[in-house]
Amino acid sequence: xxxxxxxxxxxxxxxxxxxxxxxxxxxxxxxxxxxxxxxxxxxxxxxxxxxxxxxxxxxxxxxxxxxxxxxxxxxxxxxxxxxxxxxxxxxxxxxxxxxxxxxxxxxxxxxxxxxxxxxxxxxxxxxxxxxxxxxxxxxxxxxxxxxxxxxxxxxxxxxxxxxxxxxxxxxxxxxxxxxxxxxxxxxxxxxxxxxxxxxxxxxxxxxxxxxxxxxxxxxxxxxxxxxxxxxxxxxxxxxxxxxxxxxxxxxxxxxxxxxxxxxxxxxxxxxxxxxxxxxxxxxxxxxxxxxxxxxxxxxxxxxxxxxxxxxxxxxxxxxxxxxxxxxxxxxxxxxxxxxxxxxxxxxxxxxxxxxxxxxxxxxxxxxxxxxxxxxxxxxxxxxxxxxxxxxxxxxxxxxxxxxxxxxxxxxxxxxxxx
Amino acid sequence: xxxxxxxxxxxxxxxxxxxxxxxxxxxxxxxxxxxxxxxxxxxxxxxxxxxxxxxxxxxxxxxxxxxxxxxxxxxxxxxxxxxxxxxxxxxxxxxxxxxxxxxxxxxxxxxxxxxxxxxxxxxxxxxxxxxxxxxxxxxxxxxxxxxxxxxxxxxxxxxxxxxxxxxxxxxxxxxxxxxxxxxxxxxxxxxxxxxxxxxxxxxxxxxxxxxxxxxxxxxxxxxxxxxxxxxxxxxxxxxxxxxxxxxxxxxxxxxxxxxxxxxxxxxxxxxxxxxxxxxxxxxxxxxxxxxxxxxxxxxxxxxxxxxxxxxxxxxxxxxxxxxxxxxxxxxxxxxxxxxxxxxxxxxxxxxxxxxxxxxxxxxxxxxxxxxxxxxxxxxxxxxxxxxxxxxxxxxxxxxxxxxxxxxxxxxxxxxxxx
Numbered sequence: 030x031x032x033x034x035x036x037x038x039x040x041x042x043x044x045x046x047x048x049x050x051x052x053x054x055x056x057x058x059x060x061x062x063x064x065x066x067x068x069x070x071x072x073x074x075x076x077x078x079x080x081x082x083x084x085x086x087x088x089x090x091x092x093x094x095x096x097x098x099x100x101x102x103x104x105x106x107x108x109x110x111x112x113x114x115x116x117x118x119x120x121x122x123x124x125x126x127x128x129x130x131x132x133x134x135x136x137x138x139x140x141x142x143x144x145x146x147x148x149x150x151x152x153x154x155x156x157x158x159x160x161x162x163x164x165x166x167x168x169x170x171x172x173x174x175x176x177x178x179x180x181x182x183x184x185x186x187x188x189x190x191x192x193x194x195x196x197x198x199x200x201x202x203x204x205x206x207x208x209x210x211x212x213x214x215x216x217x218x219x220x221x222x223x224x225x226x227x228x229x230x231x232x233x234x235x236x237x238x239x240x241x242x243x244x245x246x247x248x249x250x251x252x253x254x255x256x257x258x259x260x261x262x263x264x265x266x267x268x269x270x271x272x273x274x275x276x277x278x279x280x281x282x283x284x285x286x287x288x289x290x291x292x293x294x295x296x297x298x299x300x301x302x303x304x305x306x307x308x309x310x311x312x313x314x315x316x317x318x319x320x321x322x323x324x325x326x327x328x329x330x331x332x333x334x335x336x337x338x339x340x341x342x343x344x345x346x347x348x349x350x351x352x353x354x355x356x357x358x359x360x361x362x363x364x365x366x367x368x369x370x371x372x373x374x375x376x377x378x379x380x381x382x383x384x385x386x387x388x389x390x391x392x393x394x395x396x397x398x399x400x401x402x403x404x405x406x407x408x409x410x411x412x413x414x415x416x417x418x419x420x421x422x423x424x425x426x427x428x429x430x431x432x433x434x435x436x437x438x439x440x441x442x443x444x445x446x447x
Numbered sequence: 448x449x450x451x452x453x454x455x456x457x458x459x460x461x462x463x464x465x466x467x468x469x470x471x472x473x474x475x476x477x478x479x480x481x482x483x484x485x486x487x488x489x490x491x492x493x494x495x496x497x498x499x500x501x502x503x504x505x506x507x508x509x510x511x512x513x514x515x516x517x518x519x520x521x522x523x524x525x526x527x528x529x530x531x532x533x534x535x536x537x538x539x540x541x542x543x544x545x546x547x548x549x550x551x552x553x554x555x556x557x558x559x560x561x562x563x564x565x566x567x568x569x570x571x572x573x574x575x576x577x578x579x580x581x582x583x584x585x586x587x588x589x590x591x592x593x594x595x596x597x598x599x600x601x602x603x604x605x606x607x608x609x610x611x612x613x614x615x616x617x618x619x620x621x622x623x624x625x626x627x628x629x630x631x632x633x634x635x636x637x638x639x640x641x642x643x644x645x646x647x648x649x650x651x652x653x654x655x656x657x658x659x660x661x662x663x664x665x666x667x668x669x670x671x672x673x674x675x676x677x678x679x680x681x682x683x684x685x686x687x688x689x690x691x692x693x694x695x696x697x698x699x700x701x702x703x704x705x706x707x708x709x710x711x712x713x714x715x716x717x718x719x720x721x722x723x724x725x726x727x728x729x730x731x732x733x734x735x736x737x738x739x740x741x742x743x744x745x746x747x748x749x750x751x752x753x754x755x756x757x758x759x760x761x762x763x764x765x766x767x768x769x770x771x772x773x774x775x776x777x778x779x780x781x782x783x784x785x786x787x788x789x790x791x792x793x794x795x796x797x798x799x800x801x802x803x804x805x806x807x808x809x810x811x812x813x814x815x816x817x818x819x820x821x822x823x824x825x826x827x828x829x830x831x832x833x834x835x836x837x838x839x840x841x842x843x844x845x846x847x848x849x850x851x852x853x854x855x856x857x858x859x860x861x862x863x864x865x
Contacts, residue, residue, distance in 0.1 A: 048782060048806065048808060049472055051805055052806070054804055058541070075625075114574040131827065133826070133827055137816060137820060139826060139827075146838055146839070147808070157589075168521075218746065223663075229838050229839070230839060244643075244666055245666065248662055248663065250668065250669075250837070251668075252839075259686055271861045274861065274863055275861065277863075278863035278864060279863075282863070330569055364466060369843075372533050373484040374661070380465075380857075383578040386856045387469055387470055388466065388469055388470070390466060390565070391854065392854055393854070393857060394854060394855070394856050394857065395857045395858075396857070396858050396859060397858070397859040397862075398555060398857060398858075398859025398860075398861070398862040398863075399863045399864050401863070401864040402555060402857065402864060403855075403864065407551070407864070408551075408557060408855070409551055409557075419566070419668070420564055420565065420648075421647070421649050421668045421670075421839065421851040421852065422839040424852055424853060424854060424855075425854070425855050434838040434839065434842055435806075436809065436810055436811070436812060436842060437821075437826070437842075438804045438812050438814075439811060439812065439813045439814070439816060439820065440800075440814050440815070440816075441814060441815040441816025442814060442815055443686075443689040443692065443693065443815055443816070444815075444816040444817060444820065445692055445693055445695075445696035445700070445816075445817045445819070446819040446820060446825070447815050
C-alpha cells in the first residue's frame with residue numbers, strides 16, 4: 030500500500046469517527062479523559078521503556094544534550110501529562126455552546142452553535158508530551174486528531190498514543206478519533222498535507238523550517254504558532270522603576286519561550302536616565318546586550334546590534350536594544366521587525382497608551398505589563414494548544430474554544446423565500 | 448519592473464495604508480462610502496463607455512450570451528451598485544467592538560477587540576459589480592483590498608475602482624486602501640499568491656477551476672466560496688404539503704444560485720405518496736429529473752441518475768432525486784455527496800429534527816424551511832461578501848463581522864509574571 034493510500038484511509042476513518050462522535054456527551058468525554066490520565070500512570074513503566082529505546086537511538090546518532098532533554102520522559106513528566114489530561118477534563122466543554130440566537134421577521138429561528146472543526150492534523154517535533162496534550166485538547170473539543178511526531182520520538186509517541194487509544198476502546202468511543210502516523214518516512218508529511226478533503230486543519234508545532242515546509246506544501250488550512258519577537262517599549266513618560274521591573278521580567282524570568290522580550294525600545298528622552306542601571310541589571314543576569322549606536326554611546330562596551338538582530342528570536346539570554354525618537358518610531362519598529370505576537374508599552378501617558386493599543390498590529394498588546402502573560406492559563410482560558418501568530422480563525426492563545434468552528438441551525442415552520 | 452516586484456510594491460502600500468487607517472472613525476468611513484455611491488452615479492457615462500469597450504472585445508472573441516450578460520453594465524446595475532454602497536454605509540461598524548472583557552485575579556484587564564484583518568486580495572471573474580461590492584465591504588471593515596478581476600472586464604473594473612479611489616483622495620484617506628491590478632497577465636495571480644508577508648487573506652470568487660488554482664498556488668490563507676450542492680430531505684413523518692412547497696421553492700425560485708436545492712432525498716415510507724405529484728410540479732416548471740432506480744419505479748419516464756449526478760452543482764433546472772431507507776442514510780448521503788453548504792429536513796418528528804441538525808456537517812442546517820435562506824440579508828447580517836464553505840474563521844454567510852479578526856488589548860499597572 031502506498032503512503033498516500035495508507036494516509037487517505039487513516040484520514041477517512043478519522044473523519045468518520047469525528048462525525049459519529051458528534052453526539053458524545055461532555056460527561057462521557059470527561060470520564061474518558063480522566064481514565065486516560067490514569068492509564069498513563071498505570072503504564073508508566075511501559076512508556077518509560079519505549080522512551081529509553083528512543084533515547085538510546087538518539088544518543089547513538091549523537092543528538093545534542095538540549096534535544097535529548099526535550100526527548101526524555103521521567104516519572105515526573107508522565108505525572109505532568111496525566112495532570113494536564115485531568116485539567117482538560119475539568120474545563121467546560123465548548124461544543125454545543127450557543128454563540129448567538131435570533132429570530133427573523135419571517136419567524137425563522139437562527140442558532141449559531143459551536144461545533145468541532147472535524148479532523149485536525151498536528152505535525153510536531155521531539156517533545157513526547159505534545160502527543161498527550163494535543164490529543165486531550167482535540168478530543169475534548171470533539172475533533173479527531175492525526176498526530177505526526179518526530180521520528181526520534183516514535184517509540185515514545187506510539188506508547189503514549191496507544192495507551193490513550195486503548196481508553197477510547199474501553200469507553201466504546203470510536204478509536205478513529207486518535208491516529209498516530211507510524212511511518213517515519215518524510216514523504217508522509219507531503220501526502221498528509223494533500224488530504225484537504227478529509228483533514229480540516231493542520232497545526233505545525235516546531236521550528237521555522239518545519240513551519241515553512243508545512244506552509245509551502247499544505248492544501249489544508251494551516252494555523253501557525255510562529256516566532257515570538259516581542260518588544261517592550263519604554264515611553265518618555267514611563268514610571269522608570271515599573272519599566273525596569275517589567276523589562277527584567279519579560280527578558281529574564283524564562284528566556285526560552287515565545288512570549289519573552291527579544292527587543293527593548295527606549296524613548297530618547299529617558300534613555301540616558303534609564304539605560305545604565307537597566308543594562309547593568311541585565312548584565313548581572315548574564316544577558317548579552319546588542320545595542321543601537323545611541324545605546325552604545327550611553328552604555329560603553331556593549332555589542333553593536335545589526336539590523337538582523339531586530340528580526341531574531343533569540344530564545345536565549347540575549348537582548349537587542351534600540352533608542353527611538355518617539356512613540357511613532359517605536360510603533361513602526363514593532364510592526365516592521367516584530368512577529369505580531371506580544372508587545373508592551375510602559376507609559377503614564379493616556380493618549381500614548383491608546384495609540385499603542387490601536388496601532389501595534391499584534392495578537393496581544395499590553396500597557397504597563399510584562400509580555401510573559403500571553404498564555405492560555407494566564408489569560409484564564411484554560412489549557413492552550415499554542416499561541417497563534419496568524420490572524421484568521423484564532424489569534425493569540427489558542428484554547429478549547431479556538432479548536433471549534435460553528436454552524437447555523439435554522440428552525441422553521443414551512444418558510445419559503447419569495 | 449517584474450510583475451512580482453510591482454505586486455510586492457502594491458501589497459506593501461496596501462499594508463501601510465491599512466495600518467495608517469486603523470483609527471479612521473466610522474463617521475469618516477460612512478461619509479466616504481456615501482460619496483462613493485454618488486460618484487458612481489456621477490460618472491455613469493464614463494463607466495458605461497468603459498464597459499462598452501469590454502463588451503466589444505468580448506463579442507469579437509465570441510463570448511457566450513450568458514457571459515456577456517454577466518459582463519454588461521446598465522444604468523440600473525450602476526444604480527444597484529450605488530445602493531449597495533449606501534446600504535453598507537448604514538450598517539454598524541464592526542471595528543472596535545469589544546467581543547469580551549474580563550479581569551484577572553492579578554488585576555490585568557483583558558479586552559478582546561474586533562480589528563480589521565489587514566490586506567485582503569479578491570480574485571474574481573467577469574461581473575464588474577463585484578469590484579464595487581467587495582471594495583465597499585472591505586473598506587467599511589477597515590481592510591485594504593487588492594482586486595484582481597477577469598481580463599474580459601478590465602476596462603469596466605478600472606473605471607469603477609478609479610472612480611471610488613478618487614473619493615478616498617478627496618476624503619484624505621490613504622489611496623493604498625484600494626488597489627486594482629491592471630495587468631491581465633496570468634502570471635500576476637501566481638505572484639500575488641506568494642505575498643504572504645503582506646496579504647492576510649485571499650478570497651477567490653468564481654468557478655471551480657479558479658478556486659482550485661488559488662488553493663494550489665496560495666501561501667496566503669484562503670477562504671473559499673465553493674459549490675452549493677444543497678439537499679432537502681423529506682422525512683417519513685413530514686407534512687407532505689409543506690415538503691412540496693419547500694422543495695419547489697428550493698429548486699425553482701432561483702435555480703442559478705448556490706443555495707438552491709440540487710438533490711432531493713425522500714424517505715421510502717412516503718416516496719410513493721409524495722413523488723408523483725411533486726415531480727409533476729417540477730416537470731411543469733421545466734425541471735429535468737434524474738432519479739434513482741426506486742424513483743424511476745414510482746414515476747415512469749424520468750432519466751436515471753448516475754452517481755456523478757449526486758456530486759453535481761447544476762445551477763440549472765435539473766434535480767437529482769433519491770429514495771432513502773431512513774434518516775441515517777439521508778444524513779450519510781448529505782455528508783458524503785454534498786458540499787457542506789445548506790441542507791434541510793422536512794419532518795414532524797422532534798428526535799429526527801435534532802439528529803439532522805447535529806449530524807449534518809454543513810454551514811447551515813434547516814428544519815422545515817427552504818435552503819434558499821442562506822444569505823447575509825436573509826440572516827439579518829446585512830450585506831454579504833459570499834458564503835464560506837470552509838470551516839475556519841468564517842462559515843456560511845460572510846458579512847462585515849467575518850471580514851475582521853480580533854486582538855487582545857491588555858491593560859496593567861505594573862504586573863510581572865512570577
